[in-house]
Amino acid sequence: MIGLSIKQVFFSYGNGLVLHDIDLSVEPGEMVGLLGPNGSGKTTLIKLASGILKPGQGEIWLDGSNLNQIKRKAVARSIAVMPQQFHIPFAFRVGEVVMLGRIPFIRTLTGETEADREAVGYALELAGISELEQRRFDELSGGERQKVILAMVLAQQPELLLLDEPTVHLDITHQVEILELVRGLNRRQGLTVVAAMHDLNLASLYFDRLVLLKEGRVLADGTPAEVITENMLREVFAASVKVEAHPATGAPHVVIMPEESDHYSVD
């Protein structure tokens, strides 16, 4: 399994820095959540880590090689990326979409092999959607589609999985299913995971390490208990919140306090 180290990275889309001096080292087998408000640089950081954006300054190392000097095909054999959603305009069947994850391994001349078909079958099984294989992707529900995309990135058999708000449009059943699956792979197979997370409570429950971003800088980096505190959150988010302990796990649990709550609080 591989780790990723981001060294003094600055990035700008053209005007104004989006990321300032990011130093972040992800060890093999870690499960790291990136937190922060919209525009704090989470998605940009995921894209930099995937290699499709190049840092303006600084370097990103993937297991001893400079990420930006590796060919896309080689990168795709160790890093898979799951974005918020894919829009696929063609009427592909689910099996065909999952097969797209095998592209980094397929030789043009020989085409897909038995190993590729097995990887697809296994990924469908992991994601619990084997019965959808012949269905058309564009006719599935949002939650089912996201599971298909998860199966696709798993068919890529990555060592590092990057997720950009993988659960953002999903109902809680699908949110939990996807995070359980990813954490299971992290625990059982040592899959390294870095995910931008929108939902603080899900992040607190499923990740061992959280990195809080504010305006392109790392504000906090540590366990959920260290990062999700009322002080930290007040610094980053405008909403007023209370942090309590999760009734079962004791992980920090964020409760939103409505603006007017003072008026009708009893004490």
Next chain:
Amino acid sequence: MGVATGVKGKVSGRLKGHGRFAMVLLFLAVGLVLALFVASIFGTVMLSLSDVVKMTIDKLPFIDLQDTWRAADETIFFQIRLPRVVASALVGAALATAGVLFQGLLRNPMADPYIIGTSAGAALGATVAMVLPIELSLLGFGLVPLAAFIGALGTVFLVYNLARVGGKTPVVSMLLAGFVVSALLVAIISFMMAISDQLDLNIRSVYSFLMGHISVVGWEWSVFIAPLVVAGVVVARFFAYHLNAFSLGEEGAAYVGIEVERDKILILALGSVLTAAAVSIGGLISFVGLVMPHSVRLVLGPDHRLLLPASALAGAIFVVFADLLARVVLAPTEIPVGIVTAIVGAPFFLYLLRRSRREYAF
């Protein structure tokens, strides 16, 4: 859902993978050969199907049949009909393949081979060549096809570079640049046509170029274009996985290992060469490059591994028959084949679109 899906799964899960691909392509290839023969027998002089088949077999190496046909028929078949029919097939295969390439790369259902300016560039090249007062003949073919070919490629090159910003060529910029450059070139052509009377320019053949007309007489130009089209169709097939990956968008394609900017250039170049080859033979034949890929996708699905070769064969068959109709319906007058492709193609496509009761995610 369970039962319905199960049944559907069996029907459409049928012959899987390569077996199914091979069956479909074999069927289409046989269809194309039949189309070539059938289209060859019609014309001012009717030939017999058995004669043209025998003549062809006779031409094969090591086979020598007794000549039971008229020598004149042999000349008509090999020197007039077959060059024309083969040229139609080349045009159809090239346009349909280019259509698949552009639609797949741009993820745009309205994309056709002409979308980034090839048509206007080819038309301008052809117009200039027609207007020029020189009778130049290279290797047996006139200046017009060569000028159309160069005009098409030159325009794509221009559009691509106009749309390029900071090492990237965004699709939207390219579509807009293509649109604007086309508009400019079309204005120049219109201007030339407007002043053609005053300057006494020979402009009549420009109309037939613009409407699409297989203008091949003899083998000279096809000998140059056929290897290009055949190679183009074969090379396109090697990009099937890339095009499948591009259906995830450019970012998604990069995530599964595609070198996006490099492959974009290669696919654009390939599609443009195929389009330039087609327009150099047939002028601006409409509809084939837009609708053949959609028709094949509706029937066979979007996997480019099958879609590319199947569209090439289907496009070839379609244009061979369209050109046959263009030649014989009002004989001895020829209708521009571009009119036939639209009149026959539009209802056929609408039928396919209506027949599939599900929403068409193209």
